[in-house]
Amino acid sequence: MLVRILAPAALVAALLAPPALGQASLAPSPPDSSYLYTPEGQILQQFLDAYNTGDRSALERFAATHYTGDYLANYGGPQGRADHWLNKFSQLGPLRFHTTGAFMGRPVAWLLGTVSQGWLGQILLLTDEPAPRVRGHMSLVGSGPPGVRSLPEPLDPPSLPGYLDAYLTRLASHDLFAGTVLVAKDGRTVFERSVGHANLGHDIPNHLDTRFALASLGKLFTAVGVLRLADEGALTLDDPLARFIPEYPEHIGRQVTIRHLLTHTSGIELDEIEAFEQAKDAAASLDELLHAHLTFLDSLENVEAFAPLDHFDYSNEGYDLLGLVVERASGMPYEAYIREGVFAPAGMYASGLLSEPFIPHLALGYYSGLGRDGTPKAGVPVEFQHRQAFPHPSGGHYSTAGDLLRFVNALVRHELLQEPTAARSLARQVVVGEEPGRASYYGLGFEIHEEAGLTSFGHDGAYSGISTALSVYPEVGYTVIVLSNYSFVAKTVARHLREVIASL
Known part of the structure; x- marks a missing residue:
């Protein structure tokens, strides 16, 4: 029987309470429409020409031409810069210039993934030479400019499954994501799909019952x-x-x-x-x-x-x-305590510890990096299979998307924690980061994010061949779970889904 789950008022109140430490200033920065006519903007356009080829030699030529010798000496030369951008390509795919703004008093160019819908902000620091060169840069990976969405138009709830299905199809066809995505509304699954391979060598696809290593998302269980x-x-x-x-x-x-x-x-x-x-x-x-x-x-x-x-x-x-x-x-x-005190009460019978001697349906991890032929694509097996000699409380767990939804439902029903304890766990204890348009805090084990008009709690995780994200939006009743056996890509997907949820 499917039960409608509403976030208790205590949980919502805890998330909306003032932070224990610090106070955010979230005024958006105005865009600078003249950016593309600046020296930084002209170099950025040449960078995009090289980056979107996905070609190592093109990126090395760009770095050798446009970076200072001192910068290249400190960051692995043209080859090191090419490695850096090829890894970004494997996470975000092709990019296009979207808009400009400001960050920490400097102009920033916001680039948007044409397939992934992931954001990348670029701040270029140039020399004052007649032919300016890059002496440093900052990359802002994650959410885009405040108040700007990557969606061409808002969605409505009935169109959500179709949109997500097409989005995952695009990601998988460009080899940008492998894993499972689950979206639930009021505790009930409204979308769930797996793409890519759990084991490339044996041609085993990911399924809804595939188990994924969780990395730091497992801190929630501890x-x-x-x-x-x-x-x-x-x-x-x-x-x-x-x-x-x-x-x-x-x-x-x-x-x-x-x-x-x-x-x-x-x-x-x-x-x-x-x-x-x-x-x-x-x-x-x-x-x-x-x-x-x-x-x-x-x-x-x-x-x-x-x-x-x-x-x-x-x-x-x-x-x-x-x-x-x-x-x-x-x-x-x-x-034993985590299994009996957390997993069993939540009905999480496909979850466990990576130290177990046999784990059926566990996905192998793959680097979201360079392929064997040097091209920017996922699919390079990591040198281990995410197994551990003993249980690591900081990140030695595995689970499925369905089990993680059971965990969330048990949490909001107070089947795991007493109501006052659950509320305290979601109260902002410490500031993690604040910038225009968004802020992050940490509760008692839970990450708390404010962005795009939404507050969420959950956790994410990343390691070689692992990327995971769990986000619960109690004010609107949505839960988003992204589990991947590619490195770092789950955050890109989860952040885009935050924009999708905000548009509904």
Whole structure:
């Protein structure tokens, strides 16, 4: 039986409450219609001529002609620039100039994917020579200019499935996407389709029951596990880390709380230390991963004067520590608690951990990068199959689009968390980013976005051969789930679907 799911008022109120830290200024920047007549605009047009060929030699010639020697020396020469743009081509496809505006006081050219409908903003910094050359540039990948949509005209709900079907067909025909897209309204699926291959070598297509590695989207399960334990009285969000992990240095363990770990404000950030990453990769259990933490904490610049942060700083290490907290607070292995405390109550029987010995229907990951012949296309197998030696709470999960919808429905029905806890999880705890026309925050494990007149909660994830996005729009009742076994492309698709939802 299909049940109409309406977002409870408490969830909507939590999303619309003021942020805990900071305040956004979201006035749109006016466009500059004269951009194409500037030196930057003329170079941009030559860039598009080279980029849209998808040809490495054309991009290398463009870079050698229009970039300064110093810039090329720092960024891999013409070959490095060509690699960069070919990877963008594989994510966004061909681009065309759309409009201009301003970002941080500089003119920005907004380019739109003719197939992907994905946006790319370009800010070019030129020398003052008689023949200007690029001495630097900034790429804004993601959402487009404030108040501007890529859709030629608004859609209505009855036309949504047909539009999405045609959109996915275009993406797949240009090899820009492989995976599953699901859109639901009030908890009921209104569109679901899989395209591309789960296994190229064996010619196995993606199906609706294909399971995808989730990368950081799986942090939602760890966060909900922690919050369930809070509902059960096994912990509080203001408990110090030392209560559950006394092995941590006392001056850190006494200051960092569970709340800090959930909101990425703990200040525990080790993944820029190469030796730590090697030790992390060699770990065979959460306890061994903790040992790697303890070994390399002295490498933190502020280890002697350590203090939690008053701002957001994304930390996979923090969520792996939360996995240990789950184990020690529940008395169960992490994977057992997530399976019994999160997956089972939500009816997610096609979900699990990538450390399991056998995972049927798991898609292989493919780089969204250069093909074997050097052309810009997806379909280069990664060197691993997204399997892990032990459960990684920061991103070691797999699922299907259907199971993720069950997760969302269980969450809004308060079958996973008590209503006050669910509302607190979606309250803005810390500012992630603010720019004209959009703002992002982090709750207790949930990403919160405001853009195109809509507020959403969820999470995304990306790794080699993985890109995922889950977005719930409680004010209008839509849920969007994008799972891909190509790198980085899920965000492009999910952002376009945000524009589609906003137009309905």
